[in-house]
Amino acid sequence: MSIADSTQFLCFLALSAAVLLGALGVVLLPNIVYSAFLLGGVFLAVAGLYLLLNASFVAAAQMMIYVGAVNVLILFAIMLVNKKETLEAIPGLGVRRILSGAVCAGLLGLLLRVDFTTPWALPGPVSIGEGATIRIGEHLFSDYLLPFELASVLLLMAMIGAIVLARRDVFSSDVITGEGVDQGLIEKARTPLLLEKNLQIQPVLEKTP
Amino acid sequence: MVIASAFSPALPLPPALPGLGGASSLAVVSPGLDLESSFSSLLEGLGLTPAAAHLVWLPLPMVLVLVSAVVGVLVTVWLERKISAAVQQRIGPEYAGALGVLQPLADGLKLLFKEDIIPARADGLLFTLGPILVVVPVILSWLVVPFGQNLLISNVGVGIFLWIALSSLQPIGLLMSGYASNNKYSLLGGLRAAAQSISYEIPLALSVLAVVMMSNSLSTVDIVNQQTGAGILSWNIWRQPVGFVIFWICALAECERLPFDLPEAEEELVAGYQTEYAGMKFALFYLGSYINLVLSALLVSVLYLGGWGFPVPVEWLAGALGQSVDAPVVQVITGSLGIVMTVLKAYLLVFFAILLRWTVPRVRIDQLLNLGWKFLLPIALVNLLVTAALKLAFPAVFGG
Numbered sequence: 001m002s003i004a005d006s007t008q009f010l011c012f013l014a015l016s017a018a019v020l021l022g023a024l025g026v027v028l029l030p031n032i033v034y035s036a037f038l039l040g041g042v043f044l045a046v047a048g049l050y051l052l053l054n055a056s057f058v059a060a061a062q063m064m065i066y067v068g069a070v071n072v073l074i075l076f077a078i079m080l081v082n083k084k085e086t087l088e089a090i091p092g093l094g095v096r097r098i099l100s101g102a103v104c105a106g107l108l109g110l111l112l113r114v115d116f117t118t119p120w121a122l123p124g125p126v127s128i129g130e131g132a133t134i135r136i137g138e139h140l141f142s143d144y145l146l147p148f149e150l151a152s153v154l155l156l157m158a159m160i161g162a163i164v165l166a167r168r169d170v171f172s173s174d175v176i177t178g179e180g181v182d183q184g185l186i187e188k189a190r191t192p193l194l195l196e197k198n199l200q201i202q203p204v205l206e207k208t209p
Numbered sequence: 210m211v212i213a214s215a216f217s218p219a220l221p222l223p224p225a226l227p228g229l230g231g232a233s234s235l236a237v238v239s240p241g242l243d244l245e246s247s248f249s250s251l252l253e254g255l256g257l258t259p260a261a262a263h264l265v266w267l268p269l270p271m272v273l274v275l276v277s278a279v280v281g282v283l284v285t286v287w288l289e290r291k292i293s294a295a296v297q298q299r300i301g302p303e304y305a306g307a308l309g310v311l312q313p314l315a316d317g318l319k320l321l322f323k324e325d326i327i328p329a330r331a332d333g334l335l336f337t338l339g340p341i342l343v344v345v346p347v348i349l350s351w352l353v354v355p356f357g358q359n360l361l362i363s364n365v366g367v368g369i370f371l372w373i374a375l376s377s378l379q380p381i382g383l384l385m386s387g388y389a390s391n392n393k394y395s396l397l398g399g400l401r402a403a404a405q406s407i408s409y410e411i412p413l414a415l416s417v418l419a420v421v422m423m424s425n426s427l428s429t430v431d432i433v434n435q436q437t438g439a440g441i442l443s444w445n446i447w448r449q450p451v452g453f454v455i456f457w458i459c460a461l462a463e464c465e466r467l468p469f470d471l472p473e474a475e476e477e478l479v480a481g482y483q484t485e486y487a488g489m490k491f492a493l494f495y496l497g498s499y500i501n502l503v504l505s506a507l508l509v510s511v512l513y514l515g516g517w518g519f520p521v522p523v524e525w526l527a528g529a530l531g532q533s534v535d536a537p538v539v540q541v542i543t544g545s546l547g548i549v550m551t552v553l554k555a556y557l558l559v560f561f562a563i564l565l566r567w568t569v570p571r572v573r574i575d576q577l578l579n580l581g582w583k584f585l586l587p588i589a590l591v592n593l594l595v596t597a598a599l600k601l602a603f604p605a606v607f608g609g
Binding site for chain 2: 002003033037040044056057060061063064067068069071072075076079080129130133
C-alpha cells in the first residue's frame with residue numbers, strides 16, 4: 001500500500017467515525033445546541049468524504065449550503081428562542097422512545113438489505129475530478145433542467161412564506177395564535193409591549209372568520 | 210471535537226490535488242518557476258525515491274504560507290498603529306524597535322502570557338472550540354492564494370469557490386463563542402456577526418461569479434492568467450469596476466472592519482462575541498480577523514488587479530532587454546517580481562482599509578442590512594447580467 005493509499009484509508013476511517021459518532025450525538029444529546037453544532041460537524045465530515053471521492057465541487061457546495069447556510073439558520077433559530085424552561089413530562093415517553101427506535105432500526109435494516117443485495121460494480125467508474133464542475137453545469141442545464149427549476153420554485157415558495165410570516169400586518173390576526181397583532185410596534189416608536197401588559201391592541205382590520 | 214477533526218483531512222488530499230507545481234499542464238503563458246520539480250530532482254540526486262522527495266516537499270509550502278500569513282498579520286498590526294497615529298496626528302509606537310516595528314511582537318507576547326480565563330457559568334468546551342473554528346477556515350483559505358504561476362500550495366480546480374465555502378464556515382464559530390460565553394452582549398454580537406456575514410456573502414459570491422464567467426474557470430491561477438497580456442490594461446478592474454467596489458465592500462463587511470464592525474461595536478455591545486475572551490483565545494480572534502483582512506486584500510488583487518502581474522508585461526521587458534523569458538536568471542527575477550507585486554497590491558488595499566477604518570463612522574445595523582440586501586444585492590445581480598451580455602456581445606474582450 002502506497003503512502004497516498006494509506007493516507008486516504010486513514011482519512012476515510014476518521015471521517016466515517018466522525019459521521020457516525022456525530023450523528024449519534026445529534027440524536028442522543030439532551031442539549032439542543034450541542035445537537036445543532038454536531039450536525040454541522042456531520043455535514044463537514046460528509047464534505048470530507050466527497051473530497052476523498054475526488055468530488056471537490058460537491059464538497060465545497062456541501063460546505064457552503066449545508067454548513068454555511070442550513071446549519072447557521074438552525075443555530076439562529078435555536079438561539080433566538082433559547083428560553084430556559086422546564087418541559088412537562090410527556091406521558092408514555094419510554095414507549096414512544098422504543099417505538100421510534102424500532103422505526104429507525106427497521107429503516108436501517110432495509111438500507112442494509114439494499115446494500116447487500118445490490119450488485120455493486122467494483123471498482124466503480126473512474127471519477128472525472130476537476131472536470132466535474134463543467135459536467136455538473138451541463139447536466140443542470142440539459143437533462144436536469146426541470147428538477148433544477150422546480151427546486152428554485154420551492155425556494156421561492158419558502159421565501160414568500162417567510163415574508164408572510166414576518167410581515168403580519170398584512171393580516172388582521174396572528175396566523176398561529178389568532179390574537180390581533182400590531183406590526184407598528186416593531187416599525188415605529190411606540191410604547192413597548194413589555195411596559196403595558198394590560199393594553200388592548202385593536203386589530204388593524206376586521207378579523208377574518 | 211468532531212468539527213475540528215473534520216477539517217484535518219482537507220490538507221493531505223488524494224493525488225487529484227498535487228502540491229506546488231500542479232499547474233504546469235494548464236500553463237498557457239510562461240511556465241514560470243517550478244520549485245517543486247527542481248527540489249525533487251535535487252533530492253532524487255541525493256538518492257531519495259520520488260515518493261519520499263514528494264513527502265519531504267509537501268510540508269514546506271504549507272509552513273511557508275502559514276509563516277507568511279502570521280508575519281503579514283504582524284505587519285498589518287504595525288501599519289494599523291502607525292497609520293491610525295498619522296490620521297490622528299500622533300506619533301504612534303516608537304520605542305519598541307526602529308519606528309516601533311517590534312510593537313506587534315510585544316502585543317503578541319503580552320497576549321501569550323495573559324491568564325487563560327474561562328468564565329464560571331460559560332460552556333467550557335464550546336468556549337474553547339469557538340475561536341479555533343473562526344481561525345481554521347481563514348488559514349485554510351490561503352491554500353488557493355497564488356503568488357506566481359506555480360507559487361501556491363494547491364491549484365485546486367474549484368479555487369475561489371473553495372474560499373467562499375470556507376468563509377461561510379466562520380459564522381458557526383462566531384455563534385458558538387457568542388453562545389458559549391453565557392453573556393447577552395456576546396450572544397447579540399455573535400448573532401449580529403452571523404447575520405452580517407450571511408447577508409454580505411451573497412453579493413460577494415455574485416461579484417466573484419462575474420469574474421469567473423469572464424475567465425471560464427474557478428481556479429485562481431486561471432483567473433490571473435486571463436488578466437495577463439497587456440499589463441495593467443488587461444486587469445479585471447477595468448472590465449469589472451462595479452464588481453470590484455461590491456467585492457471590496459463585502460470583503461470589509463466579512464472581515465468586520467470598521468464601517469461594518471457592528472458585531473463588536475464598543476458603544477453598544479462592549480466587545481460583542483469577544484467580550485469574555487482573554488489571553489490566547491482572544492488572540493486567536495485577533496489573528497483571525499487580521500489574517501482574513503490580508504487574505505481578502507490578496508484575493509482582491511488576484512481577482513481584479515492582475516495578481517502577480519507587473520503593470521508592464523514582463524515578456525515585453527525581457528524582450529526589450531534582449532533576454533529570453535525562460536532563461537533561469539530571468540525566471541528568478543520575474544518570480545520574485547510576481548511575489549512583490551502580489552504583496553504590494555494587497556498591502557495597498559490593506560492601507561486603504563486601515564484609512565477607511567480611522568476616517569469613516571460606523572453604520573447602524575438597519576443601514577448595514579439595507580445596504581447589503583437592498584443595494585448591493587440588486588447591483589451585483591445587474592452586474593452579473595451585464596457581464597453575461599457583454600461576454601456574448603464582445604467575446605474577445607470579455608473572455609468568450
